[in-house]
Amino acid sequence: MGAIAGGFGGAPSGGGGFGSIFGGIFSALSQFQRAQNTASQLEGQAAIQNAQAQILEFQAQQARQQAEADKEKQRKLAREKQGKLSVGFLSSGVSLEGSPLAVLGEQAGVSELELQQILHRGEVEAINRQNQASIARFRASQLESRASGITSAAGLSLLGGLVKRF
Numbered sequence: 001m002g003a004i005a006g007g008f009g010g011a012p013s014g015g016g017g018f019g020s021i022f023g024g025i026f027s028a029l030s031q032f033q034r035a036q037n038t039a040s041q042l043e044g045q046a047a048i049q050n051a052q053a054q055i056l057e058f059q060a061q062q063a064r065q066q067a068e069a070d071k072e073k074q075r076k077l078a079r080e081k082q083g084k085l086s087v088g089f090l091s092s093g094v095s096l097e098g099s100p101l102a103v104l105g106e107q108a109g110v111s112e113l114e115l116q117q118i119l120h121r122g123e124v125e126a127i128n129r130q131n132q133a134s135i136a137r138f139r140a141s142q143l144e145s146r147a148s149g150i151t152s153a154a155g156l157s158l159l160g161g162l163v164k165r166f
Helices: 001-006 017-090 099-165
Strands: none
Touching: 017 099
16 A cells, blocks of 8 residues: 555655646646737738738839829810910911910920929839838748747747646
8 A cells, every 4th residue: 555655646756746737737838829829920020011001002003093093084185285375376366486486495394303203202102012011021020030939939938838847
């Protein structure tokens, strides 16, 4: 009987008993679960950043398209203005030579400059959106790396805790 009481009923050779082993296992599993939850939250934040980046890239494309549409609208207005100037000169009996021709040429130059400014503003807006998208993707990458690191560390910690207990 003495062998049974000392062998099975007593504490393991390391001390602490089964309660200590199970407590340690439970503690390691709890820490692992908390780490998994944290990693999951980081992955969710990364997904949000990636979605934001997609929206910003779409907005960049829209800015370019809107600039092109605005340019075409402005081009039409410039042609109408040029036509009205020409009609005005011709109806007043002025020939389209010399000063009137210079006025028309100047007006065409101003109109072209306005068209280029419209495109430039659209491009600046698009680049700004693309830069914001790049920042969002970078943040997402950082969050994903952190989540991966936490998951790896938690797994190693759990494994180490279990090995230490046995």
